Amino acid sequence: MRRRTYLLLVYVLDVVYHVGLGVALGLAVxxxxxxxLADRI
Structure with missing residues (x-):
């Protein structure tokens, strides 16, 4: 049972990390x- 909880935690952290990375990359772009655009105006 403990091992399953650990795997779930790792999975959640992995998803959060990738989502955060995607959001940060999108914001940077x-x-x-x-x-x-501001330079052209």
Missing amino acids: VIYAIHQ
């Missing part, structure tokens, strides 16, 4: 695009 959006911020970069805004800067590129």
